[in-house]
Amino acid sequence: MASLQNPSGSARATQKAPRPGSITFGLIGFLFLLELTSGILQGYYIPLIPTLIKHLHIQTAEYNWFEAAQLLLSAIVVPFLAKLGDMFGHKRILLISTVLTGLATWALPFAGGFWPYLIAFALQGFYVVWLPLEVALIFDRGRRSGRSASQTRRAAGFLVVALELGAIIGDLAGGNLIDVFGGNVTLTLMIPAIAVTLVFFAILFGVPESQPLPGRSLDAPGFVLLTLGLLLITGGLAFLRIVGPGELWVYALMAAGVLVFIPWTLFELKQKDPAVDIRVFRQPNMWPIQITAGLVGISLLGAQTPLATFAGADPKSGAGLGLSSGGITVVVGVYLISLIIGAVLFPVLANRTSPRIALIVATFFVAAGYLDFLLLHSTELETLANMIVAGLGSGALVGALPSTAAAAAPRGQTGVATALTNTTKTIGGSFASSTFAIVLASSAVQFLGHSTPTLSGYLAVFAICGCGALVAALLLFLVPKLAFADSLIDDEAQLIETTPSA
Numbered sequence: 001m002a003s004l005q006n007p008s009g010s011a012r013a014t015q016k017a018p019r020p021g022s023i024t025f026g027l028i029g030f031l032f033l034l035e036l037t038s039g040i041l042q043g044y045y046i047p048l049i050p051t052l053i054k055h056l057h058i059q060t061a062e063y064n065w066f067e068a069a070q071l072l073l074s075a076i077v078v079p080f081l082a083k084l085g086d087m088f089g090h091k092r093i094l095l096i097s098t099v100l101t102g103l104a105t106w107a108l109p110f111a112g113g114f115w116p117y118l119i120a121f122a123l124q125g126f127y128v129v130w131l132p133l134e135v136a137l138i139f140d141r142g143r144r145s146g147r148s149a150s151q152t153r154r155a156a157g158f159l160v161v162a163l164e165l166g167a168i169i170g171d172l173a174g175g176n177l178i179d180v181f182g183g184n185v186t187l188t189l190m191i192p193a194i195a196v197t198l199v200f201f202a203i204l205f206g207v208p209e210s211q212p213l214p215g216r217s218l219d220a221p222g223f224v225l226l227t228l229g230l231l232l233i234t235g236g237l238a239f240l241r242i243v244g245p246g247e248l249w250v251y252a253l254m255a256a257g258v259l260v261f262i263p264w265t266l267f268e269l270k271q272k273d274p275a276v277d278i279r280v281f282r283q284p285n286m287w288p289i290q291i292t293a294g295l296v297g298i299s300l301l302g303a304q305t306p307l308a309t310f311a312g313a314d315p316k317s318g319a320g321l322g323l324s325s326g327g328i329t330v331v332v333g334v335y336l337i338s339l340i341i342g343a344v345l346f347p348v349l350a351n352r353t354s355p356r357i358a359l360i361v362a363t364f365f366v367a368a369g370y371l372d373f374l375l376l377h378s379t380e381l382e383t384l385a386n387m388i389v390a391g392l393g394s395g396a397l398v399g400a401l402p403s404t405a406a407a408a409a410p411r412g413q414t415g416v417a418t419a420l421t422n423t424t425k426t427i428g429g430s431f432a433s434s435t436f437a438i439v440l441a442s443s444a445v446q447f448l449g450h451s452t453p454t455l456s457g458y459l460a461v462f463a464i465c466g467c468g469a470l471v472a473a474l475l476l477f478l479v480p481k482l483a484f485a486d487s488l489i490d491d492e493a494q495l496i497e498t499t500p501s502a
Helices: 022-044 049-056 060-088 090-110 114-145 148-180 185-206 220-243 248-268 287-302 304-312 325-352 355-374 380-408 414-442 455-476 491-498
Strands: 445-447 450-452
Touching: 022 090, 022 114, 022 148, 022 185, 049 060, 049 114, 049 185, 060 090, 060 114, 060 220, 060 414, 090 114, 090 185, 114 148, 114 380, 114 414, 148 185, 148 325, 148 380, 220 248, 220 414, 287 304, 287 355, 287 380, 287 414, 287 455, 304 325, 304 380, 304 414, 304 455, 325 355, 325 380, 355 380, 355 455, 380 414, 414 455
Parallel strands: none
Antiparallel strands: 445 450
């Protein structure tokens, strides 16, 4: 990025803002490939779960530990890596996280037991930091254009399209390649590892570095306390899902995690360069965004398994649509397509109205989609209609939340701001997964020799999802009306104007 002061002595005459869109255009193609790979990682292993259970010689319930470990690690490392990106350059940390993800993904084909696979699968969770770092990098590159907020919203929408396309590709590839390779698990698991390796070189040679602020310091004690609090909360939620609601020590873990944030907040307020600037995060254009991420994470990350089981359950049990595997795939596919459409439409709506209004509309869509289940749940068509409405809102919010957090953060804190939307979303999803497992289990009845959730259990799950999104929509009304809009003159451009001639 050019120097703020023109060496010829006429900064105003010669320093021009780049054409709108020209700054981020070179980034999008390569970052699209990275998010495509992220989606592949998220979708590839799901159809392989039954095969992996047999391959690893484990019980079905033990597979839950793999997902729990990955969520736990991602919640902890994402804020730390994002801070390093703010300090040393977002591309540099993006490359490091890609290397770590690649090494873990290459280890999976050769993991022959529970513990090796658990460790490798957990470490693969470093890919979760990709989207926050990408958004921060794009926003940093767009600052000099005066349109960084709108450019970032548009770019984030395309990245979400890549993410969802990758999830579809991964799901189809994982389910079919195991047959192509004749049931060879090792060869099948090498495919995503190859994808991560190739995308590393795409980022290395195709993505320019951001410009970090000099003189930054790492608040190690602050990150230690933050990590401890997140570890206790997310760990407690993971154990709650696995061991059940009857163990009091699980609740003690979560309570201890919440209490850790009291001394952490007091400590951060005293720091010159804190791990997380509490003063920024308590502003009205920031804290509703972070809470919305957690509340929307309830449905975005927690409702997918209940929806799949509801679609496949036998209606004779009192709840479900009785769809075949192909029918469930159709429902999931339509939902993913609606996510893509929502991601593309959000920046259009934000430009025609305002980012705040677009966020509120998207969140109401999520609420309406899940609350509709309380009345409309008897046919596949009704379920598809509900999922399309919820998917449009969810797809918009996946890219909108990190991009609006970046727009609300001061320079040098965009990485942490975007990363914390991911962390709060993960915590919301972990809470939902644990809660929904308990709700469905407590409502279950015996049907044909199996324990099957009742309709009341599923409706409770959908009600929690809808009410969480409804609360988020109401909180967003507290955001200032002009928040997240493009500034007429951005920070750096104003410095150019006010810098005296040499």
